[in-house]
Amino acid sequence: MIYSSLVRPLLFQCDAETAHTAVMAGTRLLSRLPVVCRLLRAMARPHTRPVQALGLTFPNPVGLAGGMDKNGEAPLAWWAFGFGFVELGTVTPKGQAGNDKPRMFREPRSGALVNRMGFNNHGAESMAKALETQARRGLRPPFPVAISVGKNKLTPDEQTAEDYAAAAAVVAPHADFLTINVSSPNTPGLRKLQTPEWLARLVTEVCAVTSGKPVLVKVAPELDGPKLDAAADAVMTAGAAGLIATNTLGCIAPTGEPAGRSGLPLRETARERVASLRRRVGDTATLIGCGGIDDASSAKAMLDAGANLIQLYTGLVYQGPFLPARITRGLR
Protein backbone atom coordinates (compact mmCIF):
# COMPACT_ATOMS: atom_id res chain seq x y z
CA MET A 1 0.00 0.00 0.00
CA ILE A 2 2.65 2.50 1.10
CA TYR A 3 4.77 1.48 -1.88
CA SER A 4 2.05 1.90 -4.52
CA SER A 5 0.54 5.08 -3.05
CA LEU A 6 3.69 6.90 -1.92
CA VAL A 7 7.08 5.40 -2.79
CA ARG A 8 6.41 4.32 -6.38
CA PRO A 9 4.90 7.66 -7.46
CA LEU A 10 7.96 9.42 -6.00
CA LEU A 11 10.43 7.04 -7.67
CA PHE A 12 8.53 7.24 -10.97
CA GLN A 13 9.02 11.04 -10.94
CA CYS A 14 12.69 10.34 -11.68
CA ASP A 15 14.03 8.62 -14.75
CA ALA A 16 14.36 4.85 -14.31
CA GLU A 17 18.12 4.70 -13.72
CA THR A 18 18.10 7.58 -11.22
CA ALA A 19 15.40 5.74 -9.27
CA HIS A 20 17.48 2.56 -9.43
CA THR A 21 20.54 4.42 -8.12
CA ALA A 22 18.47 5.82 -5.22
CA VAL A 23 17.11 2.36 -4.40
CA MET A 24 20.61 0.90 -4.43
CA ALA A 25 21.82 3.64 -2.08
CA GLY A 26 18.98 2.77 0.31
CA THR A 27 19.55 -0.99 0.16
CA ARG A 28 23.32 -0.49 0.56
CA LEU A 29 22.70 1.44 3.75
CA LEU A 30 20.13 -1.09 4.97
CA SER A 31 22.50 -4.00 4.38
CA ARG A 32 24.92 -2.46 6.92
CA LEU A 33 22.27 -2.66 9.63
CA PRO A 34 21.82 -6.36 10.47
CA VAL A 35 19.43 -5.76 13.35
CA VAL A 36 17.14 -3.68 11.11
CA CYS A 37 17.41 -6.35 8.41
CA ARG A 38 16.33 -9.06 10.85
CA LEU A 39 13.42 -6.89 11.96
CA LEU A 40 12.37 -6.22 8.37
CA ARG A 41 12.54 -9.92 7.50
CA ALA A 42 10.29 -10.64 10.48
CA MET A 43 7.88 -7.91 9.32
CA ALA A 44 7.96 -9.14 5.72
CA ARG A 45 6.90 -12.61 6.96
CA PRO A 46 8.12 -14.71 4.02
CA HIS A 47 6.67 -18.19 4.24
CA THR A 48 9.46 -20.71 4.78
CA ARG A 49 9.17 -23.30 2.02
CA PRO A 50 12.61 -24.88 1.78
CA VAL A 51 13.87 -26.07 -1.59
CA GLN A 52 16.81 -28.45 -1.90
CA ALA A 53 18.68 -27.81 -5.13
CA LEU A 54 22.31 -27.60 -6.28
CA GLY A 55 23.34 -29.24 -3.00
CA LEU A 56 22.04 -26.14 -1.16
CA THR A 57 19.02 -25.32 0.97
CA PHE A 58 16.96 -22.35 -0.21
CA PRO A 59 14.59 -20.99 2.50
CA ASN A 60 12.05 -20.30 -0.27
CA PRO A 61 12.15 -20.54 -4.08
CA VAL A 62 11.90 -16.80 -4.89
CA GLY A 63 15.20 -15.16 -5.88
CA LEU A 64 16.37 -11.74 -7.01
CA ALA A 65 17.39 -11.89 -10.69
CA GLY A 66 20.75 -10.76 -12.08
CA GLY A 67 21.25 -7.09 -12.88
CA MET A 68 19.66 -5.40 -9.86
CA ASP A 69 22.69 -5.62 -7.56
CA LYS A 70 25.46 -5.65 -10.14
CA ASN A 71 28.31 -5.07 -7.66
CA GLY A 72 27.23 -7.20 -4.71
CA GLU A 73 26.52 -4.18 -2.55
CA ALA A 74 23.42 -5.21 -0.62
CA PRO A 75 22.84 -8.98 -0.34
CA LEU A 76 21.62 -8.73 3.27
CA ALA A 77 18.97 -6.17 2.28
CA TRP A 78 17.54 -8.57 -0.34
CA TRP A 79 17.32 -11.22 2.38
CA ALA A 80 15.47 -8.69 4.59
CA PHE A 81 12.75 -8.24 1.93
CA GLY A 82 12.01 -11.97 2.01
CA PHE A 83 13.94 -13.41 -0.93
CA GLY A 84 15.13 -17.04 -0.77
CA PHE A 85 18.34 -16.34 -2.71
CA VAL A 86 20.06 -13.63 -4.72
CA GLU A 87 21.98 -13.48 -7.98
CA LEU A 88 24.61 -10.71 -7.96
CA GLY A 89 26.21 -9.28 -11.14
CA THR A 90 26.60 -9.63 -14.02
CA VAL A 91 30.23 -8.93 -13.24
CA THR A 92 33.04 -8.77 -15.82
CA PRO A 93 36.80 -9.23 -15.23
CA LYS A 94 37.49 -5.49 -15.53
CA GLY A 95 35.11 -2.78 -14.41
CA GLN A 96 33.35 -0.97 -17.27
CA ALA A 97 30.96 1.96 -17.61
CA GLY A 98 28.34 0.27 -19.79
CA ASN A 99 26.40 2.02 -22.54
CA ASP A 100 25.66 5.75 -22.65
CA LYS A 101 22.64 7.02 -20.74
CA PRO A 102 19.68 6.98 -21.02
CA ARG A 103 19.70 3.20 -20.97
CA MET A 104 16.78 2.14 -18.73
CA PHE A 105 13.14 2.89 -19.52
CA ARG A 106 9.77 2.08 -17.94
CA GLU A 107 6.71 0.94 -19.87
CA PRO A 108 4.08 1.16 -17.10
CA ARG A 109 1.12 0.37 -19.35
CA SER A 110 2.55 -3.04 -20.19
CA GLY A 111 4.29 -3.69 -16.84
CA ALA A 112 7.65 -3.80 -18.59
CA LEU A 113 11.14 -2.34 -18.44
CA VAL A 114 13.44 -1.79 -21.40
CA ASN A 115 17.18 -1.69 -20.73
CA ARG A 116 20.40 -1.38 -22.65
CA MET A 117 22.76 -1.17 -19.68
CA GLY A 118 25.69 -3.03 -21.27
CA PHE A 119 27.17 -4.75 -18.19
CA ASN A 120 28.00 -1.58 -16.23
CA ASN A 121 29.85 -2.89 -13.16
CA HIS A 122 32.90 -2.26 -10.99
CA GLY A 123 34.68 -5.47 -11.99
CA ALA A 124 35.22 -8.87 -10.37
CA GLU A 125 37.99 -7.78 -7.94
CA SER A 126 35.83 -4.98 -6.58
CA MET A 127 32.85 -7.31 -6.04
CA ALA A 128 35.06 -9.91 -4.34
CA LYS A 129 36.41 -7.21 -2.02
CA ALA A 130 32.92 -5.97 -1.16
CA LEU A 131 31.69 -9.49 -0.37
CA GLU A 132 34.81 -10.26 1.67
CA THR A 133 34.29 -7.12 3.76
CA GLN A 134 30.62 -8.00 4.32
CA ALA A 135 31.58 -11.54 5.42
CA ARG A 136 34.21 -10.17 7.83
CA ARG A 137 31.62 -7.85 9.39
CA GLY A 138 29.07 -10.66 9.78
CA LEU A 139 26.84 -9.21 7.06
CA ARG A 140 26.62 -12.26 4.80
CA PRO A 141 22.96 -13.20 4.39
CA PRO A 142 21.81 -16.65 5.53
CA PHE A 143 20.68 -17.77 2.05
CA PRO A 144 22.39 -18.92 -1.16
CA VAL A 145 24.27 -16.27 -3.12
CA ALA A 146 24.80 -16.72 -6.86
CA ILE A 147 27.16 -14.59 -8.92
CA SER A 148 26.65 -14.00 -12.65
CA VAL A 149 29.74 -13.63 -14.84
CA GLY A 150 30.12 -12.06 -18.27
CA LYS A 151 32.75 -10.73 -20.66
CA ASN A 152 34.08 -7.21 -21.11
CA LYS A 153 32.74 -5.38 -24.15
CA LEU A 154 36.19 -4.77 -25.62
CA THR A 155 37.53 -8.31 -25.17
CA PRO A 156 38.27 -9.85 -28.58
CA ASP A 157 36.29 -12.96 -29.54
CA GLU A 158 39.25 -15.31 -29.15
CA GLN A 159 39.67 -14.31 -25.47
CA THR A 160 36.00 -14.67 -24.57
CA ALA A 161 36.35 -17.91 -22.61
CA GLU A 162 39.33 -16.49 -20.68
CA ASP A 163 37.18 -13.52 -19.64
CA TYR A 164 34.40 -15.71 -18.22
CA ALA A 165 36.92 -17.93 -16.41
CA ALA A 166 38.86 -14.92 -15.07
CA ALA A 167 35.75 -13.30 -13.58
CA ALA A 168 34.53 -16.63 -12.18
CA ALA A 169 37.88 -17.44 -10.57
CA VAL A 170 37.88 -14.13 -8.67
CA VAL A 171 34.31 -14.24 -7.38
CA ALA A 172 33.77 -18.01 -6.91
CA PRO A 173 35.10 -18.08 -3.32
CA HIS A 174 32.26 -15.70 -2.38
CA ALA A 175 29.44 -17.52 -4.23
CA ASP A 176 27.36 -20.60 -3.52
CA PHE A 177 26.88 -21.06 -7.25
CA LEU A 178 27.91 -19.30 -10.46
CA THR A 179 25.89 -18.34 -13.50
CA ILE A 180 27.16 -17.74 -17.03
CA ASN A 181 25.42 -14.91 -18.84
CA VAL A 182 25.45 -15.48 -22.60
CA SER A 183 22.06 -13.94 -23.17
CA SER A 184 22.20 -10.20 -22.59
CA PRO A 185 21.19 -8.39 -25.78
CA ASN A 186 23.28 -5.37 -24.72
CA THR A 187 26.82 -6.63 -25.30
CA PRO A 188 27.54 -6.97 -29.02
CA GLY A 189 27.93 -10.60 -30.09
CA LEU A 190 27.14 -12.06 -26.66
CA ARG A 191 24.12 -14.08 -27.78
CA LYS A 192 26.12 -15.86 -30.45
CA LEU A 193 27.82 -17.66 -27.53
CA GLN A 194 24.65 -19.77 -27.26
CA THR A 195 25.87 -22.32 -29.84
CA PRO A 196 26.64 -25.80 -28.42
CA GLU A 197 30.36 -25.36 -29.19
CA TRP A 198 30.71 -22.06 -27.33
CA LEU A 199 28.54 -23.21 -24.43
CA ALA A 200 30.55 -26.41 -23.95
CA ARG A 201 33.76 -24.39 -23.90
CA LEU A 202 32.50 -21.71 -21.51
CA VAL A 203 31.00 -24.23 -19.07
CA THR A 204 34.16 -26.36 -19.11
CA GLU A 205 36.43 -23.37 -18.47
CA VAL A 206 34.25 -21.84 -15.77
CA CYS A 207 33.75 -25.20 -14.00
CA ALA A 208 37.54 -25.59 -13.95
CA VAL A 209 37.93 -22.55 -11.66
CA THR A 210 34.93 -22.82 -9.33
CA SER A 211 36.21 -25.59 -7.02
CA GLY A 212 33.17 -27.79 -7.61
CA LYS A 213 30.59 -25.05 -7.03
CA PRO A 214 27.56 -25.50 -9.31
CA VAL A 215 27.45 -23.56 -12.58
CA LEU A 216 24.26 -22.58 -14.43
CA VAL A 217 23.82 -20.99 -17.85
CA LYS A 218 21.28 -18.22 -18.51
CA VAL A 219 19.65 -18.32 -21.93
CA ALA A 220 17.73 -15.84 -24.08
CA PRO A 221 13.98 -16.19 -24.68
CA GLU A 222 14.60 -16.21 -28.44
CA LEU A 223 16.47 -19.53 -28.13
CA ASP A 224 13.83 -22.13 -28.92
CA GLY A 225 13.15 -25.53 -30.50
CA PRO A 226 16.13 -27.59 -31.67
CA LYS A 227 18.56 -24.76 -30.81
CA LEU A 228 17.38 -24.68 -27.20
CA ASP A 229 17.57 -28.48 -26.99
CA ALA A 230 21.11 -28.44 -28.39
CA ALA A 231 22.15 -25.69 -25.96
CA ALA A 232 20.71 -27.61 -23.00
CA ASP A 233 22.45 -30.84 -24.08
CA ALA A 234 25.77 -29.02 -24.51
CA VAL A 235 25.75 -27.28 -21.13
CA MET A 236 24.68 -30.40 -19.23
CA THR A 237 27.24 -32.62 -20.98
CA ALA A 238 29.98 -30.08 -20.21
CA GLY A 239 29.19 -30.23 -16.49
CA ALA A 240 26.69 -27.47 -15.77
CA ALA A 241 24.15 -28.06 -13.00
CA GLY A 242 21.29 -26.38 -14.84
CA LEU A 243 19.93 -23.36 -16.69
CA ILE A 244 18.16 -20.05 -16.08
CA ALA A 245 15.36 -19.21 -18.51
CA THR A 246 15.21 -16.44 -19.45
CA ASN A 247 17.01 -13.15 -19.98
CA THR A 248 15.22 -10.20 -21.63
CA LEU A 249 13.46 -10.18 -25.01
CA GLY A 250 15.47 -8.39 -27.69
CA CYS A 251 13.84 -5.08 -28.69
CA ILE A 252 14.66 -1.52 -29.68
CA ALA A 253 15.03 1.17 -27.00
CA PRO A 254 13.25 4.54 -27.36
CA THR A 255 16.70 5.91 -28.26
CA GLY A 256 16.87 3.56 -31.28
CA GLU A 257 19.54 1.15 -30.04
CA PRO A 258 19.15 -2.59 -29.38
CA ALA A 259 17.87 -3.35 -25.89
CA GLY A 260 16.03 -5.97 -23.84
CA ARG A 261 12.44 -5.97 -22.62
CA SER A 262 11.53 -7.57 -19.26
CA GLY A 263 8.36 -7.92 -17.21
CA LEU A 264 4.87 -8.98 -18.25
CA PRO A 265 5.51 -9.19 -22.05
CA LEU A 266 8.10 -11.88 -21.30
CA ARG A 267 6.03 -13.98 -18.92
CA GLU A 268 4.51 -16.55 -21.26
CA THR A 269 7.63 -17.07 -23.39
CA ALA A 270 9.84 -17.58 -20.33
CA ARG A 271 7.41 -20.14 -18.95
CA GLU A 272 7.31 -21.99 -22.28
CA ARG A 273 11.12 -22.12 -22.38
CA VAL A 274 11.22 -23.58 -18.86
CA ALA A 275 8.66 -26.23 -19.84
CA SER A 276 10.68 -27.13 -22.99
CA LEU A 277 13.90 -27.30 -21.00
CA ARG A 278 12.34 -29.51 -18.34
CA ARG A 279 11.14 -31.93 -21.03
CA ARG A 280 14.65 -31.99 -22.49
CA VAL A 281 16.84 -32.31 -19.39
CA GLY A 282 14.59 -34.48 -17.22
CA ASP A 283 14.93 -34.26 -13.46
CA THR A 284 18.70 -34.06 -13.40
CA ALA A 285 19.08 -30.32 -13.99
CA THR A 286 18.15 -27.40 -11.77
CA LEU A 287 16.01 -24.92 -13.69
CA ILE A 288 15.46 -21.34 -12.59
CA GLY A 289 12.46 -19.68 -14.23
CA CYS A 290 12.67 -15.91 -14.73
CA GLY A 291 10.49 -13.46 -16.65
CA GLY A 292 7.36 -11.52 -15.81
CA ILE A 293 6.76 -13.01 -12.36
CA ASP A 294 4.90 -10.46 -10.25
CA ASP A 295 2.46 -12.39 -8.09
CA ALA A 296 1.85 -15.80 -6.54
CA SER A 297 -0.09 -17.17 -9.49
CA SER A 298 2.62 -16.33 -12.06
CA ALA A 299 5.19 -17.76 -9.64
CA LYS A 300 3.16 -20.94 -9.25
CA ALA A 301 2.72 -21.25 -13.01
CA MET A 302 6.50 -21.07 -13.47
CA LEU A 303 7.07 -23.72 -10.79
CA ASP A 304 4.37 -25.90 -12.37
CA ALA A 305 6.10 -25.52 -15.75
CA GLY A 306 9.12 -27.26 -14.23
CA ALA A 307 11.23 -24.61 -12.48
CA ASN A 308 12.89 -25.62 -9.19
CA LEU A 309 13.41 -21.95 -8.33
CA ILE A 310 12.19 -18.64 -9.71
CA GLN A 311 13.61 -15.13 -10.01
CA LEU A 312 12.26 -11.65 -10.58
CA TYR A 313 13.46 -8.12 -11.21
CA THR A 314 10.82 -6.00 -13.00
CA GLY A 315 8.06 -7.09 -10.60
CA LEU A 316 10.01 -5.50 -7.77
CA VAL A 317 10.01 -2.13 -9.55
CA TYR A 318 6.23 -2.16 -10.03
CA GLN A 319 5.11 -4.01 -6.88
CA GLY A 320 7.69 -2.96 -4.31
CA PRO A 321 10.31 -4.57 -2.10
CA PHE A 322 8.03 -6.93 -0.19
CA LEU A 323 6.82 -8.69 -3.34
CA PRO A 324 8.98 -11.79 -2.72
CA ALA A 325 7.55 -12.26 0.78
CA ARG A 326 3.99 -11.84 -0.58
CA ILE A 327 4.64 -14.41 -3.29
CA THR A 328 5.93 -16.97 -0.79
CA ARG A 329 2.78 -16.53 1.31
CA GLY A 330 0.63 -17.03 -1.80
CA LEU A 331 2.52 -20.22 -2.66
CA ARG A 332 1.54 -21.99 0.58
Ligand SMILES: Cc1cc2nc3c(=O)[nH]c(=O)nc-3n(C[C@H](O)[C@H](O)[C@H](O)COP(=O)(O)O)c2cc1C
Ligand atom coordinates in the same frame (compact mmCIF):
# COMPACT_ATOMS: atom_id res chain seq x y z
C1 LIG B 1 17.76 -2.97 -15.83
C2 LIG B 1 18.03 -4.45 -16.00
C3 LIG B 1 19.33 -4.91 -15.95
C4 LIG B 1 19.60 -6.28 -16.10
N1 LIG B 1 20.88 -6.73 -16.00
C5 LIG B 1 21.12 -8.06 -16.03
C6 LIG B 1 22.43 -8.56 -15.81
O1 LIG B 1 23.38 -7.82 -15.56
N2 LIG B 1 22.61 -9.91 -15.84
C7 LIG B 1 21.57 -10.77 -16.09
O2 LIG B 1 21.79 -12.00 -16.08
N3 LIG B 1 20.32 -10.32 -16.31
C8 LIG B 1 20.08 -9.01 -16.28
N4 LIG B 1 18.81 -8.54 -16.46
C9 LIG B 1 17.73 -9.50 -16.80
C10 LIG B 1 16.99 -10.01 -15.55
O3 LIG B 1 17.86 -10.72 -14.70
C11 LIG B 1 15.84 -10.94 -15.95
O4 LIG B 1 16.35 -12.04 -16.65
C12 LIG B 1 14.81 -10.24 -16.82
O5 LIG B 1 14.62 -8.92 -16.41
C13 LIG B 1 13.47 -10.99 -16.77
O6 LIG B 1 12.94 -11.02 -15.48
P1 LIG B 1 11.81 -9.97 -14.98
O7 LIG B 1 10.72 -9.98 -16.01
O8 LIG B 1 11.38 -10.48 -13.64
O9 LIG B 1 12.48 -8.66 -14.89
C14 LIG B 1 18.53 -7.19 -16.32
C15 LIG B 1 17.22 -6.71 -16.35
C16 LIG B 1 16.94 -5.36 -16.19
C17 LIG B 1 15.52 -4.89 -16.23
